[in-house]
Amino acid sequence: MDTLPAPFSAPEGKRIGEIWFEPPKQLPQLLVKYIFASEKLSIQVHPSDTQTEARGLGKQGKEECWLVIDAEEDATLGIGFDHQLSADDLRAASEDGSIEEMMVWHKVKPGDFFYIPANTVHAIGGGVSIIEIQQNSDITYRLFDYGRPRELHLDDGVAVSQAGVHDPANRRHVPASGDVALVDGPHFRLDRVDGEPDAATRARYSGPLLVIPREGAAEVEGDTVEPGGCALAPSIEAIRFAANGSCLITQPLES
Template sequence: MLLPTKMVEKPWGMDTLPTPFAAPDGKRIGEIWFEPPEQLPQLLVKYIFASEKLSIQVHPSDTQTEGMGLGKQGKEECWLVIDADEGATLGIGFNHQLGAEELRAASEDGSIEQLMIWHRVKPGDFFYIPANTVHAIGGGVSIIEIQQNSDITYRLYDYGRPRELHLDDGVAVSQAGVHDPANRRHLPDSGDVALVDGPHFRLDRVDGQPDAATAARYSGPLLVIPREGAAMVEGEQVQPGSCALAPTIAAVRFAEGSSCLITQPIK
């Protein structure tokens, strides 16, 4: 089943999108969302197209949202870079551990931008962003993001834009340290790759039909996101730029030479 798509205009979006997408004339598209199905409400898949820096922000964990009585899950996410201008960056973590007062002061005076680590990126770079990690998407970057389906975002710094900041909540949930190098990598050109295996979801890149070990890790409903070539889900063709729900991995036929992402929550 193909998931409904929502194209979202943003002032920081792009009017020229990477293949296979196209922005309507006169529109700056910042995000393309795939509506989570009833069977997998825990996950959200979206593409993000940023022509300028997005806010420096942080998300709480499940434990923190429960403790705050928000009635929602927290947010862990991951990014796969699909297109990037020369010199484009993603900001993740800091060059040293910051205390709460140092983080607040840096957010207030703007020095947080210089304290963060900005990774120069290219297509195929992958980053896992645990909850509580301070992060920001730089300009000239297009990514596909797989995340816990949560809208709780605390902005710490927004480059002087007239939007609300959330310093009390943001500082309270931040673990303002160095991003674990184990949570970032560059994908090989081909082959099945296990990208995330918990705690909240699993994610794999598969080239053609997945190998037996990869397929064995998937039980029950999953999402299929073609990147190159196509997949068939219960007789329905799924092309790049789309996302589909499959009842099981056995219900998916991956075209020879295709490259797809597959993901499902871990209950």
């Protein structure tokens, strides 16, 4: 995008599509991204751990979640369908482009949150900025790409898709304040915390985790982490949270 939400800025005349943080060796299972979409991104799907293992890919699958941090008036995210599609119907819709109209497109605003299980057909619309926390996997099967000259993966994508309705339990609007448990498995946990985490939140975290300041800086073993950054902390006790700040904290779960 040309104009990015604070605290980011794009150099004059250049667009930035995403910023991602190299997973630390202590937590290789998780990847944190900021995604800034000025136009619709491809309609795609990711396999599960079980499917990647069965296919001999030697990699974990990919489940992810999105927190909307900025959105234009008509910005949307596409997730699933309003009814179950057969494999043949999904392939045909991908080939002729009607998949775009068949998907459910959610009009979004800052604070909207979506969990995207593996096998869910999904797409990011234009004019939206999100934080994405995901299993660290680069296995993506594109089903439709709006005529762009990139490879599609119809055989693999159709094979792993559960082309049905996205569970309403996997989407919500995050309140403006308060500690909120956003994800608690199966592959990672994610919390939004205001100031110092409450006792219940602290009790869920043991060992290394990632901290992503949203408002106000955090300190990790004396190092300052500003909004827009992401840092590894050896434990939740090693983080000093800003009294009037807000952070995301996340860590992988044992499989």
